[in-house]
Amino acid sequence: MKVRIKGLGILLLIAGLLLAACSGGATEETDVASTAGAGTEVTTGAEKAVNVADETKVVHDQFGEVTIPAHPKNLVVLNSIYAEYLIEMGITPQIVLYTPEVEAEYRPAYFKEHGVQIIEIEQYQMNYEQLLALSPDMLLTAGEGMEQSVYDELSKIAPTVALDSNSEMTRAMPKLAAIFDKSEKAASILTEFDEKAKQAREKIAAALGNKTVLVLRVEHDRYRFMGPKGGNSSIFFYNTLGLNSPEAIKDSTVWFNPFSLEFLPEMNPDYIFLEDRTLKGYDTKQSMENLKQSKLWKNLEAVKNDHVFPLKTSEFTSGVGPIGSVKLMDYVVEKLVP
Helix, strand or coil: CHHHHHHHHHHHHHHHHHHHHHHHHHHHHHHHHHHHCCCCCCCCHHHHHHHHHHCEEEEEECCEEEEEECCCCCEEECCHHHHHHHHHHCCCCCEEEECHHHCCCCHHHHHHHCCCEEEECCCCCCCHHHHHHCCCCEEEEECCCCCHHHHHHHHHHCCEEEECCCCCHHHHHHHHHHHCCCHHHHHHHHHHHHHHHHHHHHHHHHHHCCCEEEEEEECCCCEEEECCCCCCHHHHHHHHCCCECCHHHCCCCCCEEEECHHHHHHHCCCEEEEEECCCCCCCCHHHHHHHHHCHHHHCCHHHHCCCEEEECHHHHHCCCCHHHHHHHHHHHHHHHCC
């Protein structure tokens, strides 16, 4: 009897130890779970996706503060140049508005390659109903020059960022980068571009010296020249590439200045980039013919030396993103440098 009780006691002791071990393991696991979840909510993958989609942030634009989605799911960009900036920084918008007549030739294939839907629009037109039908959760556009009333209408459709900038790369890209947390990437792109521009500038300077370059626009009822201090694409030609403007217009602060043909001899550039203005319903044939038949035109140094080169409107108005600017830079160097 004593042997049996003693054996039973041993068995009970072993069972107790095993139970304690199991109980301690369970407690440890519970403690770990509690520590991991301290101060947070345990969510499923689907719930996390919903939470991310609901995140917002406040940014500043041309008209003040605006609350936008931190991770927009249907971003509509009203400016194709901005769309290129974003793509090159690693942010792909879902939709871009696009005016075929004034867009750079490479852009359709570029947007298609990156899966961006192109919506064709008329130049200088804002179709609010069309935008509403796209169901954007965010709109992005250039704010410089935009009227408050237009911004208010856009904001009724979706949170709208009207960037406090124009389309010029060194101004617009850093501001866009700040909104999308891509400042480091933007800086890298701009540094690379600056190096290419420096090389182009040095080639042009070595080839041209003090010779002058005029950018001349032919319109259906007038002629205009690009002011070297007019901002926009003036910066590209006269700052980035370091071209010398004719002395007679060197202080012009207007992007495109109307002038009569009688002013041509006073400018008398060594080189001319001649833009045949492209616009829907726009006919410049008569203006171009009148220009080329003019004795004043024929007597210009650039014309006599066959230093007149065509310039497409799209190449320097809309085609000036990181890709388009390099293409235009290469074209200018090709024409000016033997």
